[in-house]
Amino acid sequence: MTVAPSRRFGRELVTVILFLTVAFLIAPVLLTFVGSFAGEWSGVFPSEFVTLRNWREVLGLAETIGSQRSMGWDSLLSVGGYTLAVPSELLFSIGLALGGVFINLVVGVPIAYAVARYDFRWDEWVSAISVLPLVPGVILGVAFLRAYPDLSGTSFGLIVGYSLLKAPFMVMAVRSEFESMPLQRLEESARSLGASWPRTFFTVIVPNARSGIVSGAIICWTLAAAEFNFSYIVWAKGTQPLALFLQRHISNSSFTRAAAAVSMFFCIIVAVTVLLQQVGSRGFDPRG
Amino acid sequence: MLGEYTDRPGPRLRASAVRVVAVFGSVLNPVTERDRRRRRVVALCAPFAILVAIAGAYPLLEVVRISVSAEQYRSVGFSLAAYETLFTDPYYREVAFNSLWLAGGTALASVGVAVPVAHALEKYDLPGEDVLVTLVSFPISLPGIVAAFMILVLLGNNGLVTNLFAMLTGRAATDLAIAVSASGLFVAFCYSMIPRATLILRGTYSEVDHAAEEAAQSLGATPWQTFRHVTFPQIRPGITGALILTFRTGLAIFGTLIVIQTVLVWTLQISRELATGYNIQVAGAMATVYFLFTFAFTAFGLRYTDAEVGL
Structure with a gap:
């Protein structure tokens, strides 16, 4: 009796595809991180380990020939002769992305609840519009330049743009959390105990959906911190958002220094993800 | 009463205007549970709608307008x-x-x-x-x-x-x-x-x-x-x-x-x-x-x- 080829090889083949895909996605990430500590990278693998020169240059701690290429430093506060300085591009992007996440929370959580909890006329349209990215960053950038010529390049313009571009991710994350909750029962029990509807929403519904809200915030923050397309079109002068800083390094710097810039970005993504997961699993948990 | 069908455009227009006003009235000043529910849905969707209108719809309309403008920097006239x-x-x-x-x-x-x-x-x-x-x-x-x-x-x-x-x-x-x-x-x-x-x-x-x-x-x-x-x-x-x-x-x-x-x-x-x-x-x-x-x-x-x- 012959055994069907899919019974003999199917599972192995599919598993091999999975591991090849993981290798394809992750190998360059690891290689970049390792390469950022190398002095030279012209063969298959980087060489002349271990040097921190690339990192120091990217962070603006070492003098570079084109000094505008490294990160600038802003003094945050001065106490008795000591100045606490922070890399300005980094701080700027963190702030912009947080602003975007804040707007996303204000607009995304309520509409996710409306779609998950209520049936109403046009609800399919509302749900489609709220979870589909309306326009890509480039188009929105052109539109902002045209509609708000003075405002588009400012921090406020960038924050509003980021929040519109990333809102669908927040709505998706929060909505799937709401959909897994017994919303009607929760709402009715709270209301039968005398809570008004707004009180029910803010003190019962929202805290119960915190894990979805936190994961939505993580996704939105990382996506907004790395937003390139919209920023590239509207940004005019002043401190650069992080993505433009990265692009400048990728296009102009040596390979090892570009690797350091990209690795710095990896570190931020990993750090913020871990941090917000900690907050999500501990900080908000009334039982914990 | 409001949904009454008529052939003449005048009363039909008035009827739909009355209906729109009635919906707005029920949102602002709800009487029945259904009205309150509608008000909640409107309130929940409002922040998102405002963001989409200000950051999405208006800028896009401006882009459509300039694309058919007759002059380079101002939206005037009509040209394809x-x-x-x-x-x-x-x-x-x-x-x-x-x-x-x-x-x-x-x-x-x-x-x-x-x-x-x-x-x-x-x-x-x-x-x-x-x-x-x-x-x-x-x-x-x-x-x-x-x-x-x-x-x-x-x-x-x-x-x-x-x-x-x-x-x-x-x-x-x-x-x-x-x-x-x-x-x-x-x-x-x-x-x-x-x-x-x-x-x-x-x-x-x-x-x-x-x-x-x-x-x-x-x-x-x-x-x-x-x-x-x-x-x-x-x-x-x-x-x-x-x-x-x-x-x-x-x-x-x-x-x-x-x-x-x-x-x-x-x-x-x-x-x-x-x-x-x-x-x-x-x-x-x-x-x-x-x-x-x-x-x-x-x-x-x-x-x-x-x-x-x-x-």
């Missing part, structure tokens, strides 16, 4: 000159064609890879599955410029894969490097799209009916037959949804193209129109065409296929 350029100049036709084949090809390739990846992650008991899920999802938060850099690391002149092939074949690495070429760009697009497609398909897979698959297996179907006739029909909405999403993503990609500028596509051309001479009419017309195309494509996809709405 920009659209005439777009639809008659073969240069723009080629740009549109590039965008479509690149996005379409990479969407098919990415979903083709994502199906077995999602299958393995959801169906098999693999060691360290959580880690694998995290690793496959990680590139979702990487912008296009970083995806392009990843491809330079793999396939560039110094690239890992390039040099491995150079060692195996004995040819010069610079001859084998494909990062800065159309195929390199193709791979870079897939780098951004495979994780997104996998995310959608994993969601679809988690709803697949295991009992039917086990029944098919116990009746003697081979794994391939089980997949083809039992699993595949169940994940088809997810596959269509993933194709729609990745195609849209592919059309919107821009950062990758700034790093690997080998194929001229629609988004890159929009930025070039602005960079060289601030040709806002043509850029606006291109943005309008893009928006209408993706809107029509998505609406069509969701209306006439069984696709699941998703990112």
